[in-house]
Amino acid sequence: MNSLRKEFNTTTLVLIPVAIAINIAIGHTIYILKLPFYLDSIGTILVGVLAGPWAGALTGLLSNLIWGFTGLNPAYAPFAAVAAVIGMLAGLAAQAGWVSSWWKALITGLVVGVISAAVSAPISAYVFGGVTGSGNDALVAMFRSFGASVLPASFAQGALTDPVDKAISFVLVWLIIMALPMRFRARFPQGQMQT
């Protein structure tokens, strides 16, 4: 558990609320604009890559809970576990060196997207009946019109949109980290891993 304590130094603790606010500000803008992505995990991925898997998981978890419990978009709260998984995977991928170039970030994003679609589908299907009021419902409708039942339709929708969304997010995070001064990156446990 010593690595756990190291992940949560003061600078990380200050970064996490900033990351959560980024998630919500960008994610909500995209939601209102009804664009076919989410882009609600950029902060989560950033923390995961810089500070580590546990910090990333916590960022994702809290983002969704806060988003839901403060009344801004209650639909997000049940997906807290998915966001935690994304943060954790981002941290592990960074440790494995899979966020160190734009194309590696892209591939990592695609893989994480598929996993996140798989974890989201049951939640989406059970709590929401496959529908969340976002722009992606049209896709679910399409799959349902083919005769798919709720769970497969939710997963199919997710499998189409999530990998692209996460691939974009991971590449954006890679871009941002490359733009950060080394002095700042060095304050984080994994900050110097991507060069």
Add this chain to the structure above:
Amino acid sequence: MSEQFSIFQSRPSRLHALHPVTKLVLTFCLLAAALLLPGLWTNYLLFALAILPLATLGQVTGPLLRAVWPTVLPFAISVFLIQGIIYPHGTPLFSLGPLTLKREGLLLAISGTGRILMVVSNFILFALITRPDTLMLSLVQRGVPGGLAYIVVASIQLVPRFRARAAAILDAQHARGLETTGSLRRRLSAIVPLVVPLILSSLVDVEERALAIEARAFNHPGPKTSLIEITEAGWERPARWLLLLTVPVSLGLRLWLG
């Protein structure tokens, strides 16, 4: 509490005066009931018999309905269309031209909307009657790590500023002719100039803010005290335990009747 992110509304109500943990337990039990209790119309009953009276007690009925309606209505329409009409299988009930409403889909739509109605209104009620900082303080007093409380409350303070900045950047991009409508490719390329500056500018301050809280003894060892005092009525503790009993009851009813 103007300009805050949480929709908390301060009112001199008996509901607001409850201890934050009581409100948390109440929300949790209602959530469990909403997700577990069987029955097509159960969630609508819960909304009418639990949420609305509580909102009235808390003098927040207006804000509650105003916040719930725009979230639930689009969902209800979507689920009605997708489950009730677009899904091709099921017993037809009613036809209008090429569109057929099926019985199974209609039932799914009704129960789905009921569940969403309860989940959304439950969280919104909680947000309306709970101050985030006293909630976190009461949790810290019960052993939750101070770092976690810091993260939650700091996030709640930051979100409105970040949303304003995102809106400002979006406006500036529009003024420079950036399109956020139109082809997918165009919308995609609109994202980078929106996202990257927002994030980079907010990361600049992180180091100094960490220095600042260190300078205010944030990591000082030993027990912390609090300026704010949270009150708790004597009957609240046993009441919380009683409330929690409803959870196994909900579960039992589901297993037995579900």
Add this chain to the structure above:
Amino acid sequence: MLTLDHVTYRYPNTERPALRDLSLTIPAGQFCAVVGANGAGKSTLAYTLAGFVPHFYHGTLTGAVTVAGLNTASVTLADLVRRVGLVFQNPYNQISGTKFTVREEVAFGLENLGVPRAEMLERIAATMQLTGIAALAERSPLTLSGGQMQRVALASVLAMQPQVLVLDEPASQLDPIGTREVLAAVQALAASRRITVVLIEHKLEWVAAFADRVLVLADGALVADGPPAEVLASDVLLTHAAGQTRYTQAARLARAQGGWPANQPLPVTLPQAVAAFQAARP
């Protein structure tokens, strides 16, 4: 009392030292100013006195730094933050970000230190009165102007009752009247409670008006040390691009044009300038 003994410091991953072989002693209760060009090491010195160098910034620190009887390298940051208060330039980054009223914000440090509530209330009332923000007690910190926020930061730090107060360009957000009020309050506090004040400031007029002593830093090294009338009028400041007070500047211009007696000392404050220019009238 503060002592630096042959202190050299390098930030991590840098070659040029930010502080070079600094040795100085500041007695308790002194109001000491630190001036110099940008990048001369003033802020680094502030962080070193508060213990953030090396505990927060890491890097390589050689030599001994003794503050309030403690060697900063051998104790923890927690021991030091109680004794050394640091107010820095950007007020927006100094609020905790977790409090919804100014009163609670000022209490933040005291809560962390575990100060009992009754004493907290007294200290908060006293420092809010001292910094002129008592009327803002119930306002949200997010709605304050830069100057108001800077006063809140000062009140918050003073409430922790430090023995040493380090102020890094506190006047940057305040108007002249506000600056005078704040510095006068700090000066009175320094005198009455024997708090050592280290003021980093590049608006030299304030240094001349309030400091007992001026240290000039250039490239991380100490190049001048003495009373304001002497240091601020000397050419050392000009050599190291550390600026000059407008009164000194006026007198220099006059001297260059022959309107100032050659052996008359240059003024650093307004009263000095007025008296000297009047005396120099033919």
